[in-house]
Amino acid sequence: MCGIVGLFLKDKTLEPHLGEMLTEMLVTMTDRGPDSAGIAIYGNEVNTQKKLTVQSDNGTEDFVTLAADLSAAIGVDVSLNRKDTHAVLHIPSNSIDTARSALRELRPELRVMSAGDTIEIYKEVGLPSDVAARFDVRKMSGTHGIGHTRMATESAVTTMGAHPFSTGPDQCLVHNGSLSNHNSLRRELRREGIHIETENDTEVGAAYLTWKMQQGSTLGEALDSSLEDLDGFFTFVVGTKDGFGVVRDPIACKPAVMAETDQYVAFGSEYRALVNLPGIDQARVWEPEPATVYFWNH
Amino acid sequence: MQTFDLEQNDLRTLNATLHAQKTNTNQTAWNIINPRGSHAIAVGLDAPIEVTVNGSTGYYCAGMNQQATVNVKGSVGPGVAENMMSGTVIIDGDASQYAGATGHGGLLVIKGNASSRCGISMKGIDIVVHGNIGHMSAFMAQSGTLVVCGDAGEALGDSLYEAQLFVRGSVKSLGADCIEKEMRPEHLAHLTELLTQAGSDAKPEEFTRYGSARQLYNFDVDNAGAY
Numbered sequence: 001m002c003g004i005v006g007l008f009l010k011d012k013t014l015e016p017h018l019g020e021m022l023t024e025m026l027v028t029m030t031d032r033g034p035d036s037a038g039i040a041i042y043g044n045e046v047n048t049q050k051k052l053t054v055q056s057d058n059g060t061e062d063f064v065t066l067a068a069d070l071s072a073a074i075g076v077d078v079s080l081n082r083k084d085t086h087a088v089l090h091i092p093s094n095s096i097d098t099a100r101s102a103l104r105e106l107r108p109e110l111r112v113m114s115a116g117d118t119i120e121i122y123k124e125v126g127l128p129s130d131v132a133a134r135f136d137v138r139k140m141s142g143t144h145g146i147g148h149t150r151m152a153t154e155s156a157v158t159t160m161g162a163h164p165f166s167t168g169p170d171q172c173l174v175h176n177g178s179l180s181n182h183n184s185l186r187r188e189l190r191r192e193g194i195h196i197e198t199e200n201d202t203e204v205g206a207a208y209l210t211w212k213m214q215q216g217s218t219l220g221e222a223l224d225s226s227l228e229d230l231d232g233f234f235t236f237v238v239g240t241k242d243g244f245g246v247v248r249d250p251i252a253c254k255p256a257v258m259a260e261t262d263q264y265v266a267f268g269s270e271y272r273a274l275v276n277l278p279g280i281d282q283a284r285v286w287e288p289e290p291a292t293v294y295f296w297n298h
Numbered sequence: 299m300q301t302f303d304l305e306q307n308d309l310r311t312l313n314a315t316l317h318a319q320k321t322n323t324n325q326t327a328w329n330i331i332n333p334r335g336s337h338a339i340a341v342g343l344d345a346p347i348e349v350t351v352n353g354s355t356g357y358y359c360a361g362m363n364q365q366a367t368v369n370v371k372g373s374v375g376p377g378v379a380e381n382m383m384s385g386t387v388i389i390d391g392d393a394s395q396y397a398g399a400t401g402h403g404g405l406l407v408i409k410g411n412a413s414s415r416c417g418i419s420m421k422g423i424d425i426v427v428h429g430n431i432g433h434m435s436a437f438m439a440q441s442g443t444l445v446v447c448g449d450a451g452e453a454l455g456d457s458l459y460e461a462q463l464f465v466r467g468s469v470k471s472l473g474a475d476c477i478e479k480e481m482r483p484e485h486l487a488h489l490t491e492l493l494t495q496a497g498s499d500a501k502p503e504e505f506t507r508y509g510s511a512r513q514l515y516n517f518d519v520d521n522a523g524a525y
Contacts, residue, residue, distance in 0.1 A: 270335060290432070
């Protein structure tokens, strides 16, 4: 099954409450997939700095001197904000590539969850309420965010198999469904030089959109072409630095409900996920059409 | 009027309470508040009671209904009135996929739009949709009537048996073996009656009738031995 929630804020006064609203929505979807959960939050941008979210099963050892070690290796100031098994590194923008290569040398076992100006991704095996509590998601603010709770089908229940998947700067994707041509598409994308970490079908979907956008497509155009090139069942919700998109395959058997008011655009696998949002009784609520791309930009 | 608050009591208690109503119950009117998108509200009823759901629901609302009248003052998730046997289910808003699937009898009225697979494998239910319906509706529909006052999506009535389809607006495409058919006086009379029951003021003469061409393999007597 899997459960998806997404919230794209139009009203800035709601931004401090994004984490709290998204957590409530995600926890409501627990029974659609209780094996792992994750959340992507687009937070505040710090000028001239990039965020790199990394994960380690042994954070106590790996993170304690990481900022100092990385600073020493690349010769610029790096700060680190640890949250349980994840840590967000703040790195000067012009040093991001050297920092990532240095990181591979210094801590080869670290997994990179996301990189970009505003995105942070937190995901782990476990129930949504536990995962949200571990990372203190309720306290996070931001402009938009996407959450996912997983019932695994195409690959193992692991941290790296959890959603959201990020395959490009400030990009992320969550998926309800299963792709059937992911093996051949993964081979093609790897030949094109796209880095794909896992054997998971959804990561191939994310990598496909990254590849399309690298070639100059907008998010909307990339989603449009996914309808031609991806085979299988999917309801996708995707995020970029300033955008939020939704697309369903032409069969559209994976559920989706959307709501829009002057304050936000919200997505839920079920209406239950939306019932606590402010003004939901007056919101425009609809089921996204099959094979139709929806997206919003800030 | 009995009021049942789903914030104060759980779903099992609601359905058990409604199931406990006998055919001669004098508690005939039930008002359910705070449904908040919950699944399986008012499922499996079998008494001539009237249930009003004040808000939107999740999956399988009013499934397997017999005798009861269920009115949802909002929209419903997938599988509303699935396998209904008799009675009436009225949705004031929209319905998600497979509304009225496999229904054997009764009347399902959707005042908004219904999405994909509306009336899939219907077996005698009558469905009236005031708005539009999505793709693959009435797939393998066996009997009963599907009335659509708006437009129909792709592959309407694919592999249809004996169900009758009436559409007022456009049909994006017809499914395999589904064809346009002549509207005879008995069809107009039946359609008029259903529109009246469903509270629609659409004019029956504006509709087109569709049905099975009976050309698929399973309709050929020479293939009977294969079954």
